[in-house]
Amino acid sequence: EIVMTQSPATLSVSLGERATLSCRASQSISSILAWYQQKPGQAPRLLIYGASTRAPGLPARFSGSGSGTEFTLTITSLQSEDFAVYYCHHRGTFGGGTKVEI
């Protein structure tokens, strides 16, 4: 069973700063990786699939990269609405999440 590990668990950043979130797979998963954003009281929202393809309507400040076992979600110039929990996902297995907070 593939294990998805996200780091850090919590990321403290300021408005306008860049946030870099990591997701590591316990074995190679090619580019089969998605990223989701979840705000309190809301359902998750798809951000990225195929490791780097942005979901329709997603602002360009969000980008995904990586392949194999190491993946990154980058948010350039953080906006107030970006403070949330972010999950990576591979074939039914989610990472533990990274909370992005001020």
Add this chain to the structure above:
Amino acid sequence: EVQLLESGGGLVQPGGSLTLSCADSGFTFSNYAMVWVRQAPGKGLECVSSTSDTGGATYYADSVKGRFTMLRDNSKNTVYLRMNNLRVEDTAIYYCARDPGFSTGADYFDYWGQGTLVTVSS
């Protein structure tokens, strides 16, 4: 507009049963695999079950195998999750979601319902 609407959650005693429904609209339901994802209070996300566009292939997490059954009715644009022998640890918000990538093995969930809360407690 794609919409997924879950219903059927509630309070049930340990060992009891519950059936969740997810009614879908705004897309050709029979063309898409569907999934149930749950989230225990304050915890992360867990895929519980997924089914192919025809319902011919269905998968379950080990934590629910043998207790939960996922079905779909393409004539009603609805997926169901029949949950038997419920345990306290099944307490969670249950979301249904659409999976466009199921057939290629590169699944991802592009539309989600608002979720329905299942509480298992005596």
